[in-house]
Amino acid sequence: MKFARIIFANLLRKKVRLLLTIGSFAVALFLFAFLYVVNDAFQRGADVAGADRLVIINRTSIINPLPLADRDKILRIPGVKVITHNNWFGAIYKDEKNFFPQFVIDPENQRQVFSELIVPEDQWNAFLKDRQGAIVGARTAERFGWKIGDRVPLISTIWGGGNWEFNVDGIYHGKRPQDDDTQFWLQWDYFQEHVPAGIKGQVGWYVLRLDSPDDAVRVSKAIDAEFANSPFETKTETESAFAASWVKQFGNIKFLIITIGTVVFLTLLLVTGNTMAISVRERTPELAVFKAIGYSDRAVLFFVLAESLIIALIGGTIGLLLSVGAVPALAKGLNGLLPPLVLSPSTLVLGLILAILVGLISGMLPGLTAMHMRVVNALRRV
């Protein structure tokens, strides 16, 4: 394009300022990508939740148990297809920083309820025959270098303490990239053998699968009504609602992230807007010459917006490329504290669109000023 030389010559006239402005965009877009994937990781529980799954916890709190005996009563409620139960195991592998979630599972029904987490048949059969067996999520197995047949010692911090040992009988994979493949599953029977007598026969929570997602409200009400005024009242909600309320325990993460993101982009807008305004003000007589020799008002606006857009695109692309490299490293550093951090192509596209918008808005005001300036007045400012 024949005007490209003019645009790039103007862009390069103050190289330090150009680099700093591009740097502002790069930092802002890097932060955007980082905040977005963290928020996404927190919210993903709700997104990946099965639409036909309900979670039942003790009405008082999730740390209060429910009796295993309730299972059959729940199963009799019309609309319930299959039910399983879990307990939080919460043990330590060698060091506290080696965190990964461990669940006591009901081997009979776990796979029917969580059908998106795939365990090869032979490995599952080996697990069923092994009371000390464990099924490990692929990411956790990779993280610690565990293979099938390895023996894994865990130190319990909740269930009477002591050392527990498990045999890795299988490794599961999620069907989708966003599925949580960090869990460690152990057998209900083995767990029951070793916990103190007072808490035997108590589950942490139930998860059930419905005949139809349309039954969710009716079945939830029926379950809670069944146990109303009992010593173990229940709170039943869809898995997505449960995941959302779980995230809320950390505070309103989404609000926090949106607020930080908004502040970052408003600051960026002010920085680039100011830079473009200074740049245009410095060049007022030159822009007046362009208009005097026949360049239209729109052409002058185009020059200013093009500069602003190029800065936004270069800075935004650098920031997003940095995030492509940094997010996996960050995910590794978090050691499974958060669900998988996934930087999707749609996040990158969204980031680029935001960069373009900020570039356009920040260039618009000085561009319009240049567009509407009177040549005669501007030439007097030489």
Next chain:
Amino acid sequence: MVKVDGSGGQSSLVQVRDLDKTYRRGGEDIDVLQGLNLDVEAGEFVAFMGPSGSGKSTLLNLLGGLDVPTRGHITVAGDEITHMSGGKLTEWRARHVGFIFQMYNLIPVLTAFQNVELPLLLTKLSKAERRSHVETALGVVGLTDRMHHFPRQLSGGQEQRVTIARAIVSDPTFLLCDEPTGDLDRKSADDVMALIEELVGKYHKTVLMVTHDPVVAARAHSILHLEKGVLVEGKHASQLTGAGGAA
């Protein structure tokens, strides 16, 4: 011949009738031009003189379509410009006017070649055609060997010659010069004026020039003075030469 009494015919290249320009400053109306008439034939070289604030630059801006009059008409080469819209006026300027400013007003980040090429980027000329036009214009002003220099690498006189090349490259109907030698030493001023004379004499350009300098004005065919908002004929160039020689 230049006429200031409104008696010029339709053949005049520039025809100004009953031109008023009033500025409002500090709540007060200031009449800069009042009922001004002017007729300039093609190929003429006219100098406008007058004290500061007399309206010389205002008249030049009006003739160049950079400003609009409060009342009156300006016709250039048959185009009545006083009622043109902003967009039309911009297109008209690109086709008909070559500006030469006192402060050169070159784009510092572009080379001499690129500065001269600017008006041609608005045309449909090919890259090769643009190059040919620019080299011709720079040849006319004697700066072919400096075409890849940036303005900061040129002297004041050379910068003004680049401005002249930019003004003539699109072969406009007329050139408007606002104190073209105001920022130059005498030697450079002489060179620039010789070039402008050459444009008139050899290339038959019409030049309207504002200047404070009687020596520079003496190079024009006609000198007009702005007094109380109207133009009056001054001494002819040949009459000024003697005075200029003493100045």
